Amino acid sequence: MDFYRLSAHEICRKVKSGEITARETIESSLERINSLEKGLNALITRVDERALEKADRVDRMLSAGEDPGLLAGVPVVIKDNMCVQGIRTTCASRILGDWKPPFTATVVAELEKEGAIVLGKANMDEFAMGSSTEHSAFGPCSNPWDPDRVPGGSSGGSAASVAAGYAPISLGSDTGGSIRQPAAFCGTCGLKPTYGLVSRWGLVAFASSLDQIGPFARSIEDIALTLQVISKPDPRDSTCNPSKRPDYQSVLDQSSLKEKKVGIVKEFMDYDIDPEVREALEKTIEVARSEGAEIVELSLPVMVRYGLATYYIIAPAEASSNLARYDGVRYGISSEEEDLMDMYLKIRGDGFGEEVKRRILTGTYVLSSGYYDAYYLTAQKVRQIMTSEFKEAFSRVDTIIMPTAPTPAFRKGELLDDPIQMYMADVFTLPINMAGLPGLSLNAGYSRKGLPLGVQLIGPKWGEMQLLAAASVLERSFGPSLIAGGDQ
Amino acid sequence: MSLLFTPVIGLEIHVQLATASKIFCSCSTDYIGAVPNTNVCPLCLGLPGTLPVLNAKAVEYGVRASLALNCTVRNATRFHRKNYFYPDLPKAYQISQYDLPLAEHGFINITSEDGTLRPIGITRLHLEEDAGKLVHGTSDGRLTGASQSFVDYNRGGVPLAEIVSEPDLRTPAEARQYVSVIRQLVRYLGVSDGDMEKGSLRVDANISVKCSDGRWGERAEIKNMNSLKALERALEYEIKRHIKMLSEGKIIIQETRHWNDSQGITISSRSKEEAHDYRYFPEPDLPPLVLPDGYVKEQLDKLPELPWDRKRRFKDTYGLSEQDSATLTENRDMADFYENCLISGGSPERTANWLRTEVLRVLNENKMELKDFPISSHIIAEMIVMMDNRKLSNTAAKEVFEHMIENSSDLHSAMSLCDISAGGIAGDQLRDLVSKILEQNNDVVRVIRSGEDLNGKKQKYLKGLVMRETRGQADPSEVSWILASLLENN
Numbered sequence: 001m002d003f004y005r006l007s008a009h010e011i012c013r014k015v016k017s018g019e020i021t022a023r024e025t026i027e028s029s030l031e032r033i034n035s036l037e038k039g040l041n042a043l044i045t046r047v048d049e050r051a052l053e054k055a056d057r058v059d060r061m062l063s064a065g066e067d068p069g070l071l072a073g074v075p076v077v078i079k080d081n082m083c084v085q086g087i088r089t090t091c092a093s094r095i096l097g098d099w100k101p102p103f104t105a106t107v108v109a110e111l112e113k114e115g116a117i118v119l120g121k122a123n124m125d126e127f128a129m130g131s132s133t134e135h136s137a138f139g140p141c142s143n144p145w146d147p148d149r150v151p152g153g154s155s156g157g158s159a160a161s162v163a164a165g166y167a168p169i170s171l172g173s174d175t176g177g178s179i180r181q182p183a184a185f186c187g188t189c190g191l192k193p194t195y196g197l198v199s200r201w202g203l204v205a206f207a208s209s210l211d212q213i214g215p216f217a218r219s220i221e222d223i224a225l226t227l228q229v230i231s232k233p234d235p236r237d238s239t240c241n242p243s244k245r246p247d248y249q250s251v252l253d254q255s256s257l258k259e260k261k262v263g264i265v266k267e268f269m270d271y272d273i274d275p276e277v278r279e280a281l282e283k284t285i286e287v288a289r290s291e292g293a294e295i296v297e298l299s300l301p302v303m304v305r306y307g308l309a310t311y312y313i314i315a316p317a318e319a320s321s322n323l324a325r326y327d328g329v330r331y332g333i334s335s336e337e338e339d340l341m342d343m344y345l346k347i348r349g350d351g352f353g354e355e356v357k358r359r360i361l362t363g364t365y366v367l368s369s370g371y372y373d374a375y376y377l378t379a380q381k382v383r384q385i386m387t388s389e390f391k392e393a394f395s396r397v398d399t400i401i402m403p404t405a406p407t408p409a410f411r412k413g414e415l416l417d418d419p420i421q422m423y424m425a426d427v428f429t430l431p432i433n434m435a436g437l438p439g440l441s442l443n444a445g446y447s448r449k450g451l452p453l454g455v456q457l458i459g460p461k462w463g464e465m466q467l468l469a470a471a472s473v474l475e476r477s478f479g480p481s482l483i484a485g486g487d488q
Numbered sequence: 489m490s491l492l493f494t495p496v497i498g499l500e501i502h503v504q505l506a507t508a509s510k511i512f513c514s515c516s517t518d519y520i521g522a523v524p525n526t527n528v529c530p531l532c533l534g535l536p537g538t539l540p541v542l543n544a545k546a547v548e549y550g551v552r553a554s555l556a557l558n559c560t561v562r563n564a565t566r567f568h569r570k571n572y573f574y575p576d577l578p579k580a581y582q583i584s585q586y587d588l589p590l591a592e593h594g595f596i597n598i599t600s601e602d603g604t605l606r607p608i609g610i611t612r613l614h615l616e617e618d619a620g621k622l623v624h625g626t627s628d629g630r631l632t633g634a635s636q637s638f639v640d641y642n643r644g645g646v647p648l649a650e651i652v653s654e655p656d657l658r659t660p661a662e663a664r665q666y667v668s669v670i671r672q673l674v675r676y677l678g679v680s681d682g683d684m685e686k687g688s689l690r691v692d693a694n695i696s697v698k699c700s701d702g703r704w705g706e707r708a709e710i711k712n713m714n715s716l717k718a719l720e721r722a723l724e725y726e727i728k729r730h731i732k733m734l735s736e737g738k739i740i741i742q743e744t745r746h747w748n749d750s751q752g753i754t755i756s757s758r759s760k761e762e763a764h765d766y767r768y769f770p771e772p773d774l775p776p777l778v779l780p781d782g783y784v785k786e787q788l789d790k791l792p793e794l795p796w797d798r799k800r801r802f803k804d805t806y807g808l809s810e811q812d813s814a815t816l817t818e819n820r821d822m823a824d825f826y827e828n829c830l831i832s833g834g835s836p837e838r839t840a841n842w843l844r845t846e847v848l849r850v851l852n853e854n855k856m857e858l859k860d861f862p863i864s865s866h867i868i869a870e871m872i873v874m875m876d877n878r879k880l881s882n883t884a885a886k887e888v889f890e891h892m893i894e895n896s897s898d899l900h901s902a903m904s905l906c907d908i909s910a911g912g913i914a915g916d917q918l919r920d921l922v923s924k925i926l927e928q929n930n931d932v933v934r935v936i937r938s939g940e941d942l943n944g945k946k947q948k949y950l951k952g953l954v955m956r957e958t959r960g961q962a963d964p965s966e967v968s969w970i971l972a973s974l975l976e977n978n
């Protein structure tokens with residue numbers, strides 16, 4: 001049976017009503033993975049046995065009259081930078097070897113507590129650094145809509161898994177667009193929550209002040225459900241907001257855009273973007289208008305001008321420090337050398353890929369004495385200005401609509417030798433991380449070549465409710481995301 | 489004209505805070521003697537995916553120490569990452585404080601050699617985490633030449649307060665005194681056990697020497713001094729070295745030097761080891777530390793009486809000597825014990841004497857802490873009251889005291905076991921006892937009565953016999969009086 005087509009909501013309902021079993025659901029997903037994974041390479045580690053055992057447990061709970069939770073029997077895929085106890089966690093790097101964490105990330109624990117079943121760990125750009133999932137020690141991941149193209153990145157495996165129907169939901173992490181851009185490339189929904197909404201405990205850090213975990217799904221309804229489960233306060237993450245979360249699912253039915261103000265960014269409307277991406281953007285703005293929203297033109301000059309440069313100082317700076325712990329002393333690959341320095345050079349030289357090394361070098365440089373003020377400190381000041389710029393904008397509008405990425409999914413290898421062009425793929429997403437705001441990518445249709453086209457909605461800080469409300473209105477026009485390679 | 493040299497010394501003291509758990513995780517800080525790598529968790533092992541959570545107790549202890557050091561405590565502060573690679577530092581960065589330390593601009597008084605108080609400036613106090621410990625397979629324990637090294641992360645993450653002094657110290661003796669004052673202070677406050685040998689208080693010294701001809705040598709940073717004695721010796725050595733260099737017109741370079749206690753010299757560390765650029769930047773995993781309104785005031789109100797204030801009060805209120813006041817306030821437990829004795833009725837002077845001599849002797853002989861002392865302040869006071877009322881002689885009291893120490897018994901059973909009765913032997917009972925002694929020593933009595941005991945030696949001998957028989961329970965003057973009267977009338 002093609003249970004893999006079902007949404008998380010549908011699976012949970014059917015499993016609870018006894019219409020299908022959790023085991024059947026998982027078996028259907030595993031079959032789907034078996035048939036497509038060779039071409040996609042979306043998963044680094046599969047845990048079929050564990051998944052079936054967990055499914056049986058859900059089924060047993062149900063027959064014992066217990067409630068397995070909000071995600072009973074729902075298969076999920078987890079980006080391979082989130083720890084799950086006993087399951088190899090690689091961050092798509094050689095340096096971690098076969099490291100199996102002795103603890104589980106809060107988000108995964110919350111999912112499993114609600115009856116969700118982990119299928120495996122998703123391919124990604126090494127340590128979440130990249131926009132194409134080509135920078136993986138386990139080989140590139142393919143876009144389910146066109147195997148010659150990238151799924152985006154760095155959460156490419158998570159996006160591809162949902163687009164290909166491995167699972168209705170998956171988790172990714174977003175430091176500069178790593179959820180939203182692959183969501184756009186793979187034609188799914190992807191949400192990067194407000195910084196501090198979702199616990200980072202168990203997420204292997206890339207840039208701590210920017211990283212945020214969020215869900216992929218094929219519908220806004222499933223995004224809201226997953227967010228509800230993963231966004232609880234967590235005392236183990238000091239940057240996680242301790243307040244109670246609202247009921248995200250409550251806004252989905254009643255929402256409309258009447259009396260809402262939707263902002264568009266003047267500078268981005270003149271930006272050099274792919275014509276079909278522009279068409280999708282314009283169509284989205286039209287839908288918003290026809291749903292009753294007032295369209296307000298905004299100017300965000302600092303973000304447009306300095307966003308990318310600022311990001312590529314702050315993110316590598318934090319990364320250079322976060323990745324310093326991989327020294328071969330306690331875990332991961334090891335090497336016996338006569339001299340301590342030789343050991344560091346050997347481990348880190350062999351263990352890290354090119355892109356990671358590039359960012360560690362950049363980050364080390366901008367933090368070095370004599371350069372700190374000119375780079376890091378200046379970037380922090382610009383970041384402050386960008387944050388106030390957004391704050392001012394959200395005093396005038398409820399939501400901002402902009403592109404997710406300048407182009408649809410590009411070809412594998414196309415930007416691999418051009419890091420700057422690769423960085424440009426995140427020009428619309430990374431300012432949102434800098435300001436700590438929630439951003440959501442929504443599928444707004446397909447190009448003539450059949451490639452998904454995403455648009456991005458931005459909300460104010462802690463504005464997930466209005467963001468999800470707006471997205472669900474637009475989704476009503478666009479329809480839910482399709483499964484790639486399925487019957488359409 | 490001969491040149492004059494002035495040493496300029498500043499100290500950095502790392503104090504391990506005596507919290508039960510580590511500064512950023514809930515692991516135990518009790519690492520002394522623990523099996524290596526047992527007091528560890530994913531966080532303090534620096535595993536990927538872990539995040540620090542600040543221990544409120546460490547902040548409290550830091551604020552307490554800061555206030556006692558007369559520092560201004562910042563209401564809003566933050567943590568930085570100090571980045572460097574070393575196997576004992578599992579994250580390859582130490583979470584420390586940099587531009588906004590917890591407290592600044594303090595001072596503490598030391599007594600200079602001429603007896604006057606001299607304030608030593610405290611630049612700052614900041615919080616940070618301790619590193620793990622490397623154990624090298626070399627004879628001298630140093631990394632160089634080791635074929636194998638082991639890491640124990642039990643100590644990693646233990647909270648530290650780093651206390652940085654101004655370069656106000658002028659002599660090794662002053663430096664030593666400054667450290668002992670800080671040590672006494674942190675112990676008084678209960679924020680650290682301040683034990684240099686165990687490494688819970690560690691001192692690094694910055695020293696330079698100024699020459700009267702205007703030259704000022706670069707400073708050397710001296711590490712690895714594990715006792716007050718070592719600190720003093722290392723500074724003496726360094727001062728001589730600097731003066732010699734300056735006298736010979738040599739250039740002193742800025743460097744880190746290790747004190748080698750057995751050889752009595754400092755040795756330059758290889759410059760490669762210290763070529764650090766720590767790349768400090770704000771710790772993004774911890775929000776700024778903002779102390780709640782009223783927090784500092786609350787901590788200030790909770791501060792115990794500080795040792796120097798208490799010493800002055802002991803002198804003024806109890807009329808104790810400078811030396812007794814100092815001895816009894818040296819640590820808080822002893823001062824508390826003393827005052828508890830007074831509350832139970834002991835007289836200030838006799839109690840002071842008794843504690844300073846008997847109690848301290850027993851503590852020293854048994855290498856015991858006051859908290860493990862078997863006799864309560866109440867019982868000591870009861871003894872003192874009996875002595876004050878001449879119901880117990882000093883000798884009898886000592887016997888009872890020894891008995892109580894050995895058997896952990898209470899006062900009254902100790903007294904009865906020693907066959908000592910409160911109120912002693914006096915009056916008729918004493919008279920009978922003296923008579924008995926005189927009968928037993930008829931020959932001596934005869935000599936005295938014959939007037940041949942010219943220098944009174946024989947009579948003293950008899951008195952000694954009586955005192956021994958009464959085991960100190962008799963009043964010596966009463967014994968003398970009875971003895972004299974019985975010898976007279978026969």
Ligand SMILES: [Zn+2]
Binds near residue numbers: 515532645
């Ligand atoms: Zn720990």
